[in-house]
Every structure is written in C-alpha cells, then in structure tokens.
Amino acid sequence: MADSGSEAIAVIGNTDLTPSESENNLKNTMVEKGTSLLKKMEISVAEAEKRTGKNAVNMQETYTVYLIETRPVDAASEGTNPALDSLWRRYSEFELLRNYLLVTYPFAVVPPLPEKRVCKQDALVTTACKCDLNSCTVTSYFLQQAEFVWHKLSADNMDPDFVERRRVGLENFLLRVASHPVLSSDKIFYLFLTEENGWKETMFETGFQAKADSRLKALNATFRVKNPDKRFAEMKHYGDELQSVISQLLRVRARAADRLYGVYKVHGNYGRVFSEWSAIEKEMGDGLQSAGHHMDAYAASVDDILEEEEHYADQLKEYLFYADALRTVCRKHELTQYELEMAVQDLTSKKQQREELATGTIRTFSLKGMTSKLFGQETPEQREAKLKMLETQIEEGEEQVKERNAECDEFVKSAWVDIERFKEQKDHDLRESLISYAIMQISMCKKGIQVWNNAKECFNKM
Amino acid sequence: MSGSVVDNTVSSGNSSVAIPTDISGQILDIDEDDDLEVFSKDTTLSDGSSLNASMQTSSASMINQYKFEEEEEDADTKDIFVTVDNPESHVTAIETYITYRVETKTTRSEFDSSEFEVRRRYQDFLWLKGRLEEAHPTLIVHPLPEKFVMKGMVERFNEDFIETRRSALHKFLNKIAEHPIFSSSEDFKIFLTAGSGELTSHKKQGPGFLSRMGETVKAVAAAVRGVRGRPQEFTDMQEYAEAFSQKISSIDKVTQRIVREQKEYLEELKECGPTYALWSQSEEELAEPLKNVAGCVDKCCKETEEQVKHLNDHLIPVLHEYVLCADTLKAVLRRRDNIQADFEVKTEALATKKADRDADSKVLSLAWDSLVGRSPEEVKQQKQQKLKGEIKEMRDELDKVEDRLEWANNALKSDWTRWQKGMRTDLRSAFNDTAERNVSYYEKCLAVWESFLQSQRTDAEGNGNVDFS
Numbered sequence: 001m002a003d004s005g006s007e008a009i010a011v012i013g014n015t016d017l018t019p020s021e022s023e024n025n026l027k028n029t030m031v032e033k034g035t036s037l038l039k040k041m042e043i044s045v046a047e048a049e050k051r052t053g054k055n056a057v058n059m060q061e062t063y064t065v066y067l068i069e070t071r072p073v074d075a076a077s078e079g080t081n082p083a084l085d086s087l088w089r090r091y092s093e094f095e096l097l098r099n100y101l102l103v104t105y106p107f108a109v110v111p112p113l114p115e116k117r118v119c120k121q122d123a124l125v126t127t128a129c130k131c132d133l134n135s136c137t138v139t140s141y142f143l144q145q146a147e148f149v150w151h152k153l154s155a156d157n158m159d160p161d162f163v164e165r166r167r168v169g170l171e172n173f174l175l176r177v178a179s180h181p182v183l184s185s186d187k188i189f190y191l192f193l194t195e196e197n198g199w200k201e202t203m204f205e206t207g208f209q210a211k212a213d214s215r216l217k218a219l220n221a222t223f224r225v226k227n228p229d230k231r232f233a234e235m236k237h238y239g240d241e242l243q244s245v246i247s248q249l250l251r252v253r254a255r256a257a258d259r260l261y262g263v264y265k266v267h268g269n270y271g272r273v274f275s276e277w278s279a280i281e282k283e284m285g286d287g288l289q290s291a292g293h294h295m296d297a298y299a300a301s302v303d304d305i306l307e308e309e310e311h312y313a314d315q316l317k318e319y320l321f322y323a324d325a326l327r328t329v330c331r332k333h334e335l336t337q338y339e340l341e342m343a344v345q346d347l348t349s350k351k352q353q354r355e356e357l358a359t360g361t362i363r364t365f366s367l368k369g370m371t372s373k374l375f376g377q378e379t380p381e382q383r384e385a386k387l388k389m390l391e392t393q394i395e396e397g398e399e400q401v402k403e404r405n406a407e408c409d410e411f412v413k414s415a416w417v418d419i420e421r422f423k424e425q426k427d428h429d430l431r432e433s434l435i436s437y438a439i440m441q442i443s444m445c446k447k448g449i450q451v452w453n454n455a456k457e458c459f460n461k462m
Numbered sequence: 463m464s465g466s467v468v469d470n471t472v473s474s475g476n477s478s479v480a481i482p483t484d485i486s487g488q489i490l491d492i493d494e495d496d497d498l499e500v501f502s503k504d505t506t507l508s509d510g511s512s513l514n515a516s517m518q519t520s521s522a523s524m525i526n527q528y529k530f531e532e533e534e535e536d537a538d539t540k541d542i543f544v545t546v547d548n549p550e551s552h553v554t555a556i557e558t559y560i561t562y563r564v565e566t567k568t569t570r571s572e573f574d575s576s577e578f579e580v581r582r583r584y585q586d587f588l589w590l591k592g593r594l595e596e597a598h599p600t601l602i603v604h605p606l607p608e609k610f611v612m613k614g615m616v617e618r619f620n621e622d623f624i625e626t627r628r629s630a631l632h633k634f635l636n637k638i639a640e641h642p643i644f645s646s647s648e649d650f651k652i653f654l655t656a657g658s659g660e661l662t663s664h665k666k667q668g669p670g671f672l673s674r675m676g677e678t679v680k681a682v683a684a685a686v687r688g689v690r691g692r693p694q695e696f697t698d699m700q701e702y703a704e705a706f707s708q709k710i711s712s713i714d715k716v717t718q719r720i721v722r723e724q725k726e727y728l729e730e731l732k733e734c735g736p737t738y739a740l741w742s743q744s745e746e747e748l749a750e751p752l753k754n755v756a757g758c759v760d761k762c763c764k765e766t767e768e769q770v771k772h773l774n775d776h777l778i779p780v781l782h783e784y785v786l787c788a789d790t791l792k793a794v795l796r797r798r799d800n801i802q803a804d805f806e807v808k809t810e811a812l813a814t815k816k817a818d819r820d821a822d823s824k825v826l827s828l829a830w831d832s833l834v835g836r837s838p839e840e841v842k843q844q845k846q847q848k849l850k851g852e853i854k855e856m857r858d859e860l861d862k863v864e865d866r867l868e869w870a871n872n873a874l875k876s877d878w879t880r881w882q883k884g885m886r887t888d889l890r891s892a893f894n895d896t897a898e899r900n901v902s903y904y905e906k907c908l909a910v911w912e913s914f915l916q917s918q919r920t921d922a923e924g925n926g927n928v929d930f931s
Contacts, residue, residue, distance in 0.1 A: 241744040245737065252733045259727035266723055269716045277709035280702055284886055291893070427747040434751050435918055438758070441911045448904035456897035462890040 037184035038175065042071045043193060045171035048163050049088070064163055065090045066170055070193050087196040091116075094170055097192050100203050101183055103212045106332045107415035108183060109422040111176035112321030114169025114314075165314060172318065181421070182414075219331055223338050229412065235419060236330035243323040246316050253313060257306055268299030287462030294455040301447050308440050315433040319426060326422065329415055336411050340404040347397035354390045357383060542568040542639050544654065546632035549624050550581070559583050562628055564635065566654045572646075578655045584609075586653065587631055589665055593649040594638070599797040600874040602881045603644070604637035605786030606630070626779060633783065637884075643877075689799040690806055696871075699878060700795050707788035714781040717773065724770045728763060735759040754914055761910045769903040773896065780892040784885060791881075794874060801870050805863045812856045819849040 037043075047067040055061045065088040094113055101110050174193070177183045188206065191199035274292030278285040548563035561581040568576060587606055594603050607630035638644045652664050735756045742752035 238744055242741075245741040245744065249734070249737045249741065252730065252737055256727060256730035256734060259723060259730050262723040263720060263727055266716060266719050269719075270713070273709055273712045273716060277706075277713075280705045280709070284890075287890075427745075430748055431751055431918070434755050435915065437755070438911045438914045438918075441762075442908055442915070445904040445908035445911070449901050449908070452897045452900040452904065456894055456901065459890055459893040459897055462886065462893070 036181060037178040037190070040073055041178070041193075042069075042073055043171075043174050043178055044069050045167050045174065046086075048167045051090075063090055064166075066167055068174070068193060085194060087194070089192070091166070091170075093192075093200075094173065096200070096203070097189065098173075099212060100188055100206075100208050101177070101186065102328070103208045103215055104186070104188075104206070105182060106215070107329060107411050108180070108418050109322065109325045109329055110183070111173050111180070112318060112325055113173050114166050115317070115321070165310070169314065169318075182418070215332075215335075218335050219328075223335075225334050225337050226341055228337065229333065231416070232330045232333045232412075236327055236334075239323045239327035239330065243320060243327070246320040246323065250313060250316055250320070253309070257309055261302055261306060264299050264302035264305075266299075267295050271296035271299065284462045287458050287460070290461070291455050291458035294451055294458060298448075298451045298455075301451070305440075305444050305447075308443075312433060312437050312440065315429070315436075319430060322422070322426065326419070329419065333411060333415055336404075336408050340401070340408045343397065343401045343404045347394065347401050350390060350394050350397055354387065354394060357387055357390065540640075541570050542566065542645065544632075544635045544639050546628055546635060549628055552583075560624060560627075562631060564654060572651065573655065575655075580655065580657070580661075582653070584627070584631075586661065587634065590638075590649060590653045591634075594644055594647060597647065597649075598643060598873065599801070600794050600870040601641075601643060601877045602787070602790055602794055604634050605783055605790055606634055608786075626775075630779060630783065641880075643873075687803055687807065689803045692799065692802065693871075695875070696795065696798065699791075699874075703788060703791040703795060707785075707792065710781065710784045710788055714778070714785050717778055717781055721770060721773050721778065724766065724773070728766050728770065731759065731763050731766065735763065751918060754917060758910045758914050762907050765903055765906045765910075769899060772899045776899075777892050777896045780888060784889065787881075787885070791878075798870050798874050801863070801867050805860070805867045808856065808860045808863055812853065812860055815849065815853050815856055819846070819853065 045066050046069045048064050049067070050062055051065050052060060052062050067086055067088055069084045069086045071084050091113075098110060098113055101108070177189060183189065188199065188203045191202055271292040271294075274288045274295065278288035278292070281288060543566070545565045546562050547565070549560050550563075552559055552561055561583045564578075564580050564582050566573075566578040568578075584606075588609075591603055591606055594601075607627045638647075638650055644650060649664075652661060656664060738752050738756035738759060742749040742756065745752060
C-alpha cells in the first residue's frame with residue numbers, strides 16, 4: 001500500500017486508506033468532512049412518470065421514473081432563484097446506489113429504501129360478510145372494503161397510491177443519505193444526484209462490484225466468532241427485537257385499521273336509510289334528512305384518517321428496514337472479527353510449526369510428522385528451506401494480523417460512532433412519530449366530536 | 463254467543479270511573495246526541511263481538527277519546543308508576559322459569575290501595591297483551607319482547623337476555639299505563655294487583671273457546687274476501703306502515719352491523735397496547751413514551767368497549783321494539799280491513815234481501831200455492847212478513863257492525879296519531895342519546911391523547927429538547 005502522492009485522484013470509500021489518501025479525499029470531494037450535503041443543497045424527488053422501453057431481454061416493459069431535483073442552497077439565500085437541476089432515475093438505480101454504499105461503507109447504518117413491492121405483511125385479512133348477502137343492506141360497503149383490501153394486496157407497482165408512497169420514500173432515502181456525516185460526502189452519491197448519464201460507469205469503476213460479491217458470500221456464510229464484541233452482539237439482538245416488534249405492530253395496526261374502516265363505512269348506510277325514511281315522515285323528515293348527511297360525512301371521513309395512518313405506518317416501516325441495516329453492520333463486524341481471528345489462528349499455527357521444526361520436537365500431530373517418522377527425518381537442507389518459507393509466511397501473517405487488527409479497530413470505531421448516531425436519530429424520529437400519531441388520533445377525535453354534535457342537533461329537530 | 467258478563471250499569475253515563483281524570487273536564491263538550499246514541503247501543507250489544515268488562519268501560523272513554531286528539535300527556539298528570547325489576551328464578555318439578563317483580567304506585571281511585579307489588583312471569587305479560595288486543599283490535603299495543611331469541615345463540619337464562627327482557631317488559635307496562643284506553647283496562651288492573659291465585663282464576667274467564675273460534679272463522683272469511691271500498695286514508699296508512707317497517711328494519715340491521723364491526727375493531731385494538739408495551743422493553747430513551755402510548759391505547763380500548771355496550775343496551779332494544787311495532791301497525795290495519803269487509807258483506811246481503819222483497823211483491827206465484835190451497839194474497843202476506851222480519855234482523859245487525867266499524871276507524875285514527883307521536887319521541891330520544899354518547903366517547907379519547915402530548919411536552923422541556931406544537 002504505497003503512498004499514492006498528493007496528485008493522485010481521490011480514492012473513495014476504500015477502508016484501506018493511508019493517511020495521505022484520506023487527505024486527498026478531502027481535497028477532491030465536494031463536501032467538507034463534518035458537514036452534510038444537505039446544508040449545501042436542496043434535494044427532492046418531485047414527480048413520478050411512467051415510461052416504456054425495452055429491457056435487457058429486449059422485451060417491452062413499463063416502469064416508473066422519479067424526478068430528482070436539486071438546487072444549491074447558497075444561491076437561493078442570495079435572493080436569486082436559480083434553476084433547478086433535475087434528472088430522472090428509476091427504482092433499480094436507487095438500489096444500485098444503495099448497494100454501492102453498503103459495500104463501500106460497511107461500518108455505516110445505511111438508510112433503507114422503500115420496499116420493493118407490497119409485502120405480504122401488509123396484506124389485510126378480509127372476513128366474509130356474515131349476513132345473508134341477498135338481504136344485506138350493506139353490500140355496497142363490502143365492495144368498498146374489498147377495494148381497500150385489494151388495494152393493499154396488489155403487487156401492482158403501477159398503482160398511483162403505491163407510486164406516490166414510493167416517491168416519498170425515495171425522497172426520504174436521499175435526504176437521509178445527504179444528512180449522514182460520512183455518506184453525504186461520497187462522490188458517487190453526488191453524481192447520482194447531478195449527473196444523469198455516466199454515474200453508473202463511474203460507480204462500477206470503483207470496483208465495488210467485486211467486493212460486493214465476496215462480501216455477500218461471506219456474510220451469508222455461517223461462522224462462529226470466538227470473542228464477539230459484547231456491544232455488537234447486544235446491538236444485533238436489539239436489531240432482531242426491533243424488527244420483530246415493529247412487524248407485529250404493523251400487522252396489528254393494519255388489522256385494526258381495516259376494522260375501523262368497516263365501522264365508519266357502515267354508518268354511511270344510516271345516511272341512505274335516514275334519507276329514504278325522511279320521505280315518509282312529516283315532522284321528522286327534515287331532522288332525519290340532515291342527520292343522514294352527517295352520517296355520510298362521518299363515513300367519508302375515514303378515508304383521510306386512514307391515509308394519515310398510512311404515513312405513520314411508513315415511518316415505522318422505515319425503521320423496520322433500518323433494523324435490518326443495523327443487523328447488517330453487526331454482522332459485518334462479526335465477519336471482520338472472524339477474519340481477524342482466522343488470521344491470528346493461522347499465524348499461531350505457523351509459529352508453532354516453526355518451533356517444531358527448529359527444535360525438532362513434534363508437539364502436534366501432523367501428517368508431516370507422521371511421514372517423517374515413517375520415512376525418516378528430512379535433510380538439513382530441506383529443513384532449512386522449510387524454515388525459511390515459514391519465516392516468510394510468519395512475517396506475512398504478522399502483517400496480515402496487524403492489518404486485520406487495524407481494520408477491526410477502525411471498523412469498530414467508525415461503526416460504533418455511526419451506531420450511536422443512528423440510536424439518537426432513531427430515538428428522536430420514533431418519538432416524533434409517536435407524537436404525530438397522538439396528534440392524528442386527536443384530530444380524528446375532534447372530527448368525530450364535530451360530526452356527532454351536528455348529528456345530535458339534527459336528531460333534536462326530529 | 464257472548465260468554466262474558468256484560469256490566470251494563472257501568473256504561474249508563476257514569477264516565478268518571480272509566481275516563482282518566484285529566485280529560486274528565488272535557489266531557490261537557492260532547493255532543494249530547496252522540497253520547498246518548500252511543501250509550502244506548504252499547505247496552506244492547508249481545509252478539510259475537512267479543513266483549514269483556516274492560517271493553518265496556520273503555521268504549522265509553524274511547525268515544526270521548528277520539529274527539530280529543532290533541533290531548534297531551536303531561537308528566538304532571540301521570541298518576542300511575544309501574545316498575546319491572548328483580549328477576550328471580552323459580553324451579554319446580556316440571557319447569558324452571560323467571561318471574562319479575564312488578565311494582566305499582568298510583569293515586570287512581572279505582573285502585574284499592576296506592577302501592578302494589580306482585581310477581582309476574584312472561585306468560586302473564588303475553589296474556590295481558592292478548593286480552594288488550596282482543597278488546598281493542600284496532601288499537602296499537604306496544605310489542606312485548608320476543609318469546610324466543612331468533613338467533614338461537616342466547617340461552618334463556620343468560621344474564622344479558624334476562625336484563626334485556628326485563629327492560630322491554632318494563633317499557634311495555636309503562637306504555638300500557640300511559641295509554642288512555644289501556645290503562646283503564648280491568649285486565650291491566652288485575653295484572654298489576656292480583657295475587658297469583660286470583661290472576662290464574664281471572665285468566666280462565668273471558669270469552670269461551672267457541673266464541674273465539676267463531677270470531678276467527680268470520681275473520682278468515684272476511685280476510686279472504688278482502689275489503690273493497692277502503693278509504694284512502696287507510697290505504698295511506700297501509701303504505702306508511704309498509705315503508706316504515708322496511709326503514710326501521712334496515713336501521714336495526716345497520717345498527718347491529720355497527721355493533722359487530724365495533725366489536726371486531728375492539729378485538730384488534732386490544733392487541734396494539736401490549737405490542738407497544740413489548741417494544742418499550744427493548745428500548746431505553748423510547749421506553750417511557752412507548753409505555754405511555756401503550757397505556758393510551760388500552761384506555762381507548764376501554765372507552766370503545768363502553769360505547770359498544772351503550773349501543774347494545776340502549777339503541778338496539780328501542781329499534782327492535784319499533785321493528786315489532788311496524789308489524790303491529792300492519793296487523794291493526796288488517797283487522798280494521800276485516801271489520802270493514804264484514805260490514806260490506808252484510809250490506810250486500812241486506813241489499814240482496816231487500817231486492818228479493820221488492821221482487822217478490824210483484825211476482826204472483828200462483829201455481830203451487832193454489833195447489834196447496836192457499837190464496838195468493840195469504841201467501842204473499844206470509845212471505846212479506848217473513849222477509850220483513852229477516853230484513854229487520856239484518857238491518858239491526860248491520861247497524862251494529864257499522865257502529866263497530868266507525869268506532870274501529872276512529873279508534874285507529876286517533877291511536878295512530880298517538881303512536882306516531884310516541885314513536886317520534888322515543889326514536890328522537892334514542893338517537894339523541896346515541897349521538898351524545900358518541901361525542902362523549904370521542905371526548906374521552908381526545909383527553910387520553912392530549913395528556914400523552916402534554917407528558918411529552920414536559921419531557922421535552924425537561925430535556926431541553928426542541929419544543930413542538
């Protein structure tokens with residue numbers, strides 16, 4: 001790892017940086033260390049559009065692209081209104097970017113993307129109408145309920161509500177990355193935001209793909225660490241728990257929302273029947289009629305209520321996926337630790353071998369030992385040669401252990417910093433989510449109070 | 463044909479016993495002629511219309527009643543208070559049944575005392591209802607709770623079922639007590655005051671089986687023939703009854719549906735709180751707000767539970783009563799139609815007879831009569847006499863039926879108005895209560911969540927965090 005000199009281009013994201021290379025990075029990347037991109041630049045995912053084109057296997061496909069708009073902050077504050085820079089990206093490009101970030105910054109808890117498609121956990125359970133459908137006066141409600149349910153189950157990525165929620169999720173992703181102390185200074189990220197063409201090539205040039213494949217294999221392999229860092233083990237456990245409890249909460253909440261929908265919508269039938277009834281009554285007619293209108297309003301109000309609840313659910317979902325990112329970091333730590341332990345083990349065994357060879361004692365059972373017993377000792381020249389080889393290997397081994405140790409330390413340090421940052425962010429965000437949930441409930445209650453007070457007035461006039 | 467003992471003395475003009483004190487002052491407004499006519503007709507009634515003691519007294523008051531449709535039932539003038547409570551289980555060798563305590567407090571002079579307490583079972587209520595309906599076929603008797611629970615899910619001795627039934631029985635008696643005609647019914651009085659032995663023997667009186675059979679046969683015959691000249695107002699009522707029946711049934715169904723959905727919502731909501739609580743166990747900073755949210759959700763669950771209970775206990779029984787009322791309305795209209803049909807049949811028969819008589823006076827049927835040795839004049843005289851007699855009978859009979867029809871029509875009309883007022887009051891009050899309860903439910907939930915916000919605010923200020931609003 002020779003010193004690359006000050007004129008060399010920035011080497012980004014490589015954890016094997018030498019001190020001078022780091023310096024270089026600071027000079028050549030866009031953003032100063034410590035400040036986030038977001039402070040210099042407005043970012044938004046403003047729109048979504050459908051496109052058609054030919055895919056890799058030359059088949060016609062329809063897909064959605066999202067418009068990323070950026071504008072430098074400074075210029076705006078000077079009073080001039082600079083034009084927005086914009087480009088279109090599709091979901092798969094976001095995925096590529098994220099994979100790149102995952103590989104390049106293994107110690108970072110990388111913000112998650114909105115889900116690829118509606119997952120089964122989201123699916124609401126429909127219960128069949130329990131009454132005789134022919135005489136059921138609330139059949140129309142069931143059509144609506146079915147719509148609601150099927151809307152959720154639909155894996156249709158073209159569905160406008162799904163697209164809208166995804167747009168919001170993608171914007172959120174970009175904002176998160178742009179406010180991350182480390183990720184925001186990444187050059188590829190900047191290119192993603194600003195250069196429509198060519199960023200992919202630049203990204204691939206960093207050679208992350210190869211690392212990605214090997215890391216993926218390693219991460220998926222099963223291995224046991226002898227000396228796990230207790231903090232990371234706890235974090236991993238926490239990540240598991242967080243994932244499990246948020247999944248459960250999302251499920252339970254979705255089912256409750258479904259039921260609540262039913263309650264509100266059935267009240268709509270009051271509206272219809274009151275209206276019909278008012279036609280045959282004299283004095284009661286007006287009161288009934290207007291009460292009916294309020295029942296309709298009540299039934300209709302649930303749509304807005306549930307849409308707001310979906311936002312809350314999305315906030316929870318983000319942290320569901322964040323939990324996964326957290327676990328990934330812990331897993332990466334385990335891998336790093338494991339690799340260190342392997343290197344140490346290897347070195348120790350080599351040292352042992354040397355000792356045995358040098359002293360001529362065989363402490364451990366080895367095929368070599370056996371064969372030498374069987375076929376006689378080696379010649380002193382052979383022994384010399386072997387010793388020399390071992391010495392080199394031991395030297396290399398020690399280097400590797402040193403490297404891996406450093407790697408591990410570095411990883412542990414950076415990862416723990418990011419984990420702490422993540423913890424604070426999570427505590428803050430989720431608390432805000434809970435508060436906004438309470439505010440939502442309050443708004444729903446206020447609406448209910450208003451509607452039923454109105455209805456009560458109408459009933460009084462009956 | 464009548465097996466009942468008709469107490470003629472009561473209807474001889476002494477109306478103070480029968481008529482509720484509040485309209486006794488208005489008797490002076492009666493047209494004298496009408497009054498006399500009515501009374502004299504009453505005393506000679508002897509045919510198959512099933513009379514009993516209560517009908518005698520009540521018809522007098524009824525005549526007065528239908529002149530005063532604007533009569534209001536003031537709370538001040540309420541002089542009888544009936545309560546149904548204290549269900550008790552009775553086990554005998556043959557069966558197990560429930561009795562209810564019926565307590566009466568009254569200042570009415572026709573009652574021997576001012577307070578009564580008896581125990582009655584469902585059968586007794588059924589008997590009372592039957593008697594009232596028999597006596598007043600075109601008056602609207604408030605429905606009783608059903609004999610069996612249709613859905614078959616509820617066991618007869620289930621606590622909720624008993625309570626629902628008790629409440630409905632209470633309402634039934636109170637409706638009877640408020641009704642100007644029914645409340646002066648002798649059967650009603652006996653129901654409220656008699657010991658169980660006395661009640662049993664009283665039950666055994668009343669029109670015999672045969673007379674009732676006779677009535678039924680007539681009714682069926684009339685029903686089969688159908689009514690021909692039904693006045694428009696009764697057709698309008700029929701249409702109203704049909705439509706009302708539909709609407710109230712729908713509302714009943716919708717409300718039951720709401721209750722079901724609310725219950726299912728509650729089931730799901732009950733799992734949310736514990737999930738938040740579980741989550742709080744893995745958190746540090748977030749533990750407190752999460753526990754708090756869990757508490758809030760649990761409190762909202764409780765409120766939802768109470769709200770569902772209120773719907774079940776208050777709105778649904780009222781709606782159910784009026785579903786049954788709608789059926790009563792239809793039945794009452796049917797019975798009125800039958801009376802009219804009877805009248806129409808008799809009118810036709812009389813006309814035919816008269817035509818016979820006229821025709822007969824012209825025809826000289828000489829042949830047979832001369833054979834028999836009677837003079838044509840003699841025979842004609844005999845026949846004319848006979849026809850005259852028959853016509854008189856039929857005329858008398860027809861007059862009675864005509865009176866009966868007029869009385870039935872007027873009774874129905876005024877009771878219909880009365881019933882509509884009652885329906886309006888009851889349903890307005892029930893819906894009003896429900897709306898109020900819903901407001902209260904939302905207000906309570908609002909308070910729960912606002913206290914959560916408050917706690918987070920004070921927390922934030924305590925930690926020096928950014929204030930939010």
